[in-house]
Amino acid sequence: KAGVTQTPRYLIKTRGQQVTLSCSPISGHRSVSWYQQTPGQGLQFLFEYFSETQRNKGNFPGRFSGRQFSNSRSEMNVSTLELGDSALYLCASSLFGSGANRAYNEQFFGPGTRLTVL
């Protein structure tokens, strides 16, 4: 079974530009979460989507946005890039759903997109 895939793997942008990152979840997984990882702050939650709806959002400015498509694939967008946005952006997918199967909560991460803002 293929894992979570993220594209592109590496990006270099300049301040003020915008960027779109893509995530394809594990087949059958309906929930997609996004995280930002930096050496100073560690892994921080950005937002989570389920059935094309954003259910939860972290403490990031409105420049960070996302969406999910009907096939569960997700994109996140960062507008007006700042130097501090340089980070590893990670996507995670999980089954999530109703029922007693706790395995639904397990999140599996992709390899990440390394964004460098110059």
Next chain:
Amino acid sequence: EDQVTQSPEALRLQEGESSSLNCSYTVSGLRGLFWYRQDPGKGPEFLFTLYSAGEEKEKERLKATLTKKESFLHITAPKPEDSATYLCAVSTGFQKLVFGTGTRLLVSP
């Protein structure tokens, strides 16, 4: 505010020297505690999920345990390939994970 604290920040072991990593947490409503392993330049790799105090899970040389306030990741007779950063996270709902800053483990031959 939900918080996760991991200790030590870094740990150096000799091959075969067993030890434990600690993850203490403060959350309003725990829906799961997760352990991940992360190698440099890669995404976190899922290891375990624990849901209730007293629960234990094992995988090869790793064993995770959970109490009401903390979790331990025990590493028995580690090998150099166990070298990585080990991350602990808690879930409080809707797939939002709050992560600790991790423990960097280095196992020397």
